[in-house]
Amino acid sequence: MDEDINILILSCGTRNKIVQYFKKELAGKGQVITTDCSELAPALYDADKHFIVPRMGEEGYLDIILSICKKNNIKAVLSLIDPELSLLAENRQGFLDIGTMPIVSNHNVVELCFDKYGMYKFLINNDFKAIKSYIDKEKFYKDVEVGIINYPVFVKPVKGSASINTNKVNSKEEVEILFNQYDNLMIQEFMNGIEYGADVYIDMISNELVAIFAKEKIKMRAGETDKSVSIKDDKLFELIKDFVKKIGFKGIIDIDIFKVDDEYFISEVNPRFGGGYPHGYECGVNIPKMIIKNVSGNINEDMIGDYKEGIYMMKYNEVKIIKGN
Secondary structure, eight states, rough: OOOOOOOESSSSOHHHHHHHHHHHOOOOOOOOEEEOOTTGGGGGSSEEEEEOHHHHHHHHHTHHHHHHHHHTEEEEEEESSSSHHHHHTTTTHHHHHTTOOESSOOHHHHHHHHOHHHHHHHHHHHOOOOEEEESSSHHHHHHHHHHSSSOOOOEEEESTTTTTTEEEEOHHHHHHHHHHEEEEEEEEEOOOOOOEEEEEEEOOOTEEEEEEEEEOOOOOOOEEEEEEEEEEEEHHHHHHHHHHHHHHHOOEEEEEEEEEEEEEEEEESSSSSSTTHHHHHHOOOOHHHHHHHHHTTOOHHHHOOOOOOOOEOOOOOOOOOOOOO
């Protein structure tokens, strides 16, 4: 008899759909187990079993997660928040040693994704079109003077997520205020174009790109896609294939892209499920199934572009009601 495939989803928060999708794909052949530091994280209660754990930065956190994996025969672990991805990637071997596969890229790749200016330099050095970026505001001011770049621009943290402390600014005075208020900021060109997102899966065994789901973003909310429509474009697919190969991703990645004057510019990359992934799943790009197949020791087939165009996603609020102690 085949062994159960138990999957652990860390820091599940409000990502109920991801938990539901894994449960559906396992279809009783294993358990979906979740963790969060808050007992009021609604996605906890869609799992087969859940654990309340300390905050990720607290001492002993990693040992607690490893213990959960050992005691529950966890075959794969993944996280839905950025800081924890570095922890999983850095301790990959420790998880593998107990029979748990971390669904995440290698540590150096994860760290590059979280360094927006580092990613900009990587893109430029590898001949990809990238959004003009500065960490030296004096160089930016000089480029404004000679017309290389103009206001408005975005000022954002070099390391950050969910669009926190990201500001659209229209003057030197505003730039100065933000640079005086916060450390480690960068200035990024304002892209007046169409924004796209791509949900991508690189097989954990073959290291080959096997799935791309692309969508045009219609509306954003708190850094996540709120409304979108599925699209296909061979030019975009080829760009993603080239990018993924050069950087060496594994597992799930979520790519933000802008299209300006018929040219694609890679913006940011999250090495995890993006907030808009449910759109891809509902269109048939079944990454949970691909992960389960890899955990079972099987390689996925190439399914790039295997979905319909013109399918819309609209998010809306739901509620979870639980009885207190």
